[in-house]
Amino acid sequence: xxxxxxxxxxxxxxxxxxxxxxxxxxxxxxxxxxxxxxxxxxxxxxxxxxxxxxxxxxxxxxxxxxxxxxxxxxxxxxxxxxxxxxxxxxxxxxxxxxxxxxxxxxxxxxxxxxxxxxxxxxxxxxxxxxxxxxxxxxxxxxxxxxxxxxxxxxxxxxxxxxxxxxxxxxxxxxxxxxxxxxxxxxxxxxxxxxxxxxxxxxxxxxxxxxxxxxxxxxxxxxxxxxxxxxxxxxxxxxxxxxxxxxxxxxxxxxxxxxxxxxxxxxxxxxxxxxxxxxxxxxxxxxxxxxxxxxxxxxxxxxxxxxxxxxxxxxxxxxxxxxxx
Amino acid sequence: xxxxxxxxxxxxxxxxxxxxxxxxxxxxxxxxxxxxxxxxxxxxxxxxxxxxxxxxxxxxxxxxxxxxxxxxxxxxxxxxxxxxxxxxxxxxxxxxxxxxxxxxxxxxxxxxxxxxxxxxxxxxxxxxxxxxxxxxxxxxxxxxxxxxxxxxxxxxxxxxxxxxxxxxxxxxxxxxxxxxxxxxxxxxxxxxxxxxxxxxxxxxxxxxxxxxxxxxxxxxxxxxxxxxxxxxxxxxxxxxxxxxxxxxxxxxxxxxxxxxxxxxxxxxxxxxxxxxxxxxxxxxxxxxxxxxxxxxxxxxxxxxxxxxxxxxxxxxxxxxxxxxxxxxxxxxxxxxxxxxxxxxxxxxxxxxxxxxxxxxxxxxxxxxxxxxxxxxxxxxxxxxxxxxxxxxxxxxxxxxxxxxxxxxxxxxxxxxxxxxxxxxxxxxxxxxxxxxxxxxxxxxxxxxxxxxxxxxxxxxxxxxxxxxxxxxxxxxxxxxxxxxxxxxxxxxxxxxxxxxxxxxxxxxxxxxxxxxxxxxxxxxxxxxxxxxxxxxxxxxxxxxxxxxxxxxxxxxxxxxxxxxxxx
Numbered sequence: 104x105x106x107x108x109x110x111x112x113x114x115x116x117x118x119x120x121x122x123x124x125x126x127x128x129x130x131x132x133x134x135x136x137x138x139x140x141x142x143x144x145x146x147x148x149x150x151x152x153x154x155x156x157x158x159x160x161x162x163x164x165x166x167x168x169x170x171x172x173x174x175x176x177x178x179x180x181x182x183x184x185x186x187x188x189x190x191x192x193x194x195x196x197x198x199x200x201x202x203x204x205x206x207x208x209x210x211x212x213x214x215x216x217x218x219x220x221x222x223x224x225x226x227x228x229x230x231x232x233x234x235x236x237x238x239x240x241x242x243x244x245x246x247x248x249x250x251x252x253x254x255x256x257x258x259x260x261x262x263x264x265x266x267x268x269x270x271x272x273x274x275x276x277x278x279x280x281x282x283x284x285x286x287x288x289x290x291x292x293x294x295x296x297x298x299x300x301x302x303x304x305x306x307x308x309x310x311x312x313x314x315x316x317x318x319x320x321x322x323x324x325x326x327x328x329x330x331x332x333x334x335x336x337x338x339x340x341x342x343x344x345x346x347x348x349x350x351x352x353x354x355x356x357x358x359x360x361x362x363x364x365x366x367x368x369x370x371x372x373x374x375x376x377x378x379x380x381x382x383x384x385x386x387x388x389x390x391x392x393x394x395x396x397x398x399x400x401x402x403x404x405x406x407x408x409x410x411x412x413x414x415x416x417x418x419x420x421x422x423x424x425x426x427x
Numbered sequence: 428x429x430x431x432x433x434x435x436x437x438x439x440x441x442x443x444x445x446x447x448x449x450x451x452x453x454x455x456x457x458x459x460x461x462x463x464x465x466x467x468x469x470x471x472x473x474x475x476x477x478x479x480x481x482x483x484x485x486x487x488x489x490x491x492x493x494x495x496x497x498x499x500x501x502x503x504x505x506x507x508x509x510x511x512x513x514x515x516x517x518x519x520x521x522x523x524x525x526x527x528x529x530x531x532x533x534x535x536x537x538x539x540x541x542x543x544x545x546x547x548x549x550x551x552x553x554x555x556x557x558x559x560x561x562x563x564x565x566x567x568x569x570x571x572x573x574x575x576x577x578x579x580x581x582x583x584x585x586x587x588x589x590x591x592x593x594x595x596x597x598x599x600x601x602x603x604x605x606x607x608x609x610x611x612x613x614x615x616x617x618x619x620x621x622x623x624x625x626x627x628x629x630x631x632x633x634x635x636x637x638x639x640x641x642x643x644x645x646x647x648x649x650x651x652x653x654x655x656x657x658x659x660x661x662x663x664x665x666x667x668x669x670x671x672x673x674x675x676x677x678x679x680x681x682x683x684x685x686x687x688x689x690x691x692x693x694x695x696x697x698x699x700x701x702x703x704x705x706x707x708x709x710x711x712x713x714x715x716x717x718x719x720x721x722x723x724x725x726x727x728x729x730x731x732x733x734x735x736x737x738x739x740x741x742x743x744x745x746x747x748x749x750x751x752x753x754x755x756x757x758x759x760x761x762x763x764x765x766x767x768x769x770x771x772x773x774x775x776x777x778x779x780x781x782x783x784x785x786x787x788x789x790x791x792x793x794x795x796x797x798x799x800x801x802x803x804x805x806x807x808x809x810x811x812x813x814x815x816x817x818x819x820x821x822x823x824x825x826x827x828x829x830x831x832x833x834x835x836x837x838x839x840x841x842x843x844x845x846x847x848x849x850x851x852x853x854x855x856x857x858x859x860x861x862x863x864x865x866x867x868x869x870x871x872x873x874x875x876x877x878x879x880x881x882x883x884x885x886x887x888x889x890x891x892x893x894x895x896x897x898x899x900x901x902x903x904x905x906x907x908x909x910x911x912x913x914x915x916x917x918x919x920x921x922x923x924x925x926x927x928x929x930x931x932x933x934x935x936x937x938x939x940x941x942x943x944x945x946x947x948x949x950x951x952x953x954x955x956x957x958x959x960x961x962x963x964x965x966x967x968x969x970x971x972x973x974x975x976x977x978x979x980x981x982x983x984x985x986x987x988x989x990x991x992x993x994x
Binding site: 229237262263264266267305306307308324326327328330331332357360361391392396402 | 588591592595602604605608610612875881882883884885887888889897906924925926927988989990991992993994
């Protein structure tokens with residue numbers, strides 16, 4: 104009788120054969136078998152962690168935003184794993200809106216400040232925090248600029264003038280979204296770090312690292328014409344940040360990207376060297392419009408995964424969670 | 428450096444800086460339209476065209492009163508047009524030799540009669556008497572403000588931008604971020620060739636005679652000349668005069684000498700006070716130091732000036748000029764695009780005629796608008812552009828909002844603050860927010876969401892008034908935009924950012940604009956049922972704010988998916 108309770112498929116088969124099979128049981132059995140096979144196949148085709156040596160693919164840290172940011176990056180091997188001494192680094196936060204921290208539409212200033220500090224500690228020769236702001240540049244970046252006063256350096260810039268952009272071919276496709284004007288600073292940078300805030304988005308479901316890359320081009324408006332989700336993936340494939348740090352300390356769960364909407368306090372920072380994985384983990388982790396969603400339900404994340412830009416199958420990745 | 432040049436330099440710097448730079452500390456002392464307010468014809472012409480303009484006349488009154496005492500000092504020392512013409516005349520002398528003034532020049536060089544400027548004045552006042560303002564054609568301050576604001580300033584910024592672009596790589600290398608990330612906004616204006624060529628023609632007339640404009644054409648000069656017939660500060664010539672004639676050669680206004688030698692006085696002793704601008708060139712140029720300026724109360728011995736010999740003929744001509752002005756006004760008013768047409772069916776409003784917020788009702792607006800371009804210069808988004816002939820000739824150079832170029836910033840009321848005649852009312856911010864300038868209209872055939880089923884919600888994203896609603900319709904795979912005309916202020920953010928080229932899919936038209944002569948825009952907006960508010964979407968509550976209710980969108984589709992999510 105003990106054998107009947109076992110979950111082992113083989114014992115189940117034996118037990119089923121022991122008893123008389125009716126049609127329903129047989130179909131159930133077949134379905135189960137198919138699912139097991141499929142799971143096995145998936146396990147074979149998709150490798151587990153890409154990183155050996157105990158470095159997780161995704162780090163999820165709860166706690167004070169600044170401390171959590173630092174810990175999240177350290178879990179991934181520290182900033183030195185991404186920034187080499189002498190590198191030029193561009194950090195791309197969300198700072199498009201004049202709203203304050205309370206609206207959760209911009210990345211928290213503490214997160215940006217911590218990232219800048221870590222990049223400087225890693226020996227970067229030059230750090231810039233850049234965005235092509237939607238709203239008026241000065242008030243939009245004011246809070247982050249204030250927070251970064253401590254560095255006594257002119258780091259934060261809202262580049263809304265065309266002279267800071269350069270027409271760039273972003274892929275070899277013959278048609279569609281294949282060229283755009285990209286920030287010159289980004290083109291010459293050695294390392295790009297995405298530091299979005301987690302928020303919902305009317306058109307793309309969520310606005311995270313990949314969607315945030317739209318803030319590094321001059322004319323983001325025409326991307327809507329190209330088919331927004333495809334355009335986002337095309338652009339992210341070209342810009343491809345080396346590190347994505349998603350500020351999910353306060354998540355704008357509804358009515359993004361401008362808000363105001365429901366804000367959920369998560370006190371969490373998600374970091375990964377794979378921006379798709381970071382985005383996927385954030386989607387899976389948070390509640391959107393009062394519900395839970397799978398990463399594949401966000402079209403641009405799914406497309407990026409399918410194109411091999413990164414991975415949304417977080418269940419197969421090593422996620423390290425901790426609290427500070 | 429002569430006294431005149433110092434004052435001129437000061438006036439010009441003040442004029443230019445107040446116009447293009449307009450920093451707050453300067454503006455608290457001196458308004459950016461300060462010189463325009465002093466222009467006699469701009470004020471008088473506007474007053475005749477719209478009698479309610481009277482309260483703003485006092486500055487001009489002061490200038491005219493002062494000129495009774497000091498002569499046409501305004502022309503020599505204050506007028507930026509005069510100062511510019513002095514400069515261009517100097518340049519012209521370098522490239523073109525001009526024979527010096529001689530007595531009776533007019534006949535020799537085929538120059539027009541000095542009375543021409545009175546005719547221009549009469550023309551403008553004649554048209555204004557019927558409520559049509561042609562001030563913008565000939566007011567010296569309008570012309571020169573337009574020139575510096577819409578031609579010279581953009582050229583400056585263009586060059587500065589070029590310089591910056593060249594410097595940027597160097598600054599970047601030496602980590603001079605202040606330069607590397609500096610931006611010069613280069614404004615662009617319509618009708619630049621019209622503005623430029625009209626001014627070029629005025630400057631080029633300096634080839635015929637110095638200060639040609641001031642002598643023969645300027646209606647403000649004519650007004651001042653009328654006041655200075657019996658001016659008190661006069662040119663005096665002592666008996667030391669050697670009749671060398673150098674003073675006449677130095678006189679840019681040709682105000683010295685006369686044909687009349689009946690009283691036995693030498694001709695270089697005579698002065699035409701209506702023409703003399705007290706520039707003191709004759710004092711400086713006299714080798715015998717015989718010329719001086721002094722206050723003379725009444726005049727048995729001084730020359731009364733060169734009065735027109737055939738007074739009756741001159742007057743008749745002036746009457747004719749005034750009548751032709753009135754005729755021009757009638758022509759304007761009987762045109763298809765007449766601003767005085769009755770409202771309702773039969774009236775034509777050009778779709779591009781989106782007037783700035785606070786603009787008076789169209790007929791009064793056009794009566795007051797000088798077309799000086801101060802508002803266009805002050806507009807931070809470069810949205811205000813001079814209108815061409817779309818609304819008729821009398822509306823040329825009047826400002827219109829051009830959303831495709833730049834939206835009307837809800838947090839800005841610069842145009843009203845700088846308007847010299849109040850054609851755009853200086854509204855406080857709360858009033859300005861309610862001053863609806865038009866309404867956005869969707870062209871569904873061009874809309875990415877409506878026509879091509881592409882996810883685009885830029886108009887909603889950028890709308891400061893939250894006037895765009897996205898609704899999920901049966902049969903439509905994605906949510907599509909609608910304009911709520913009661914919430915739309917016509918600011919044009921949607922049109923500006925619409926990714927559809929060339930005609931955008933959403934266009935602002937002057938439909939439902941609020942134009943008040945007096946009274947509160949807030950009250951008017953409320954009366955008409957508009958709810959023009961910035962910011963938060965109505966009906967939206969953050970769980971953080973209320974702590975009670977959560978908000979979920981009403982547009983969830985059958986599958987229960989929020990916007991942007993897929994199955």
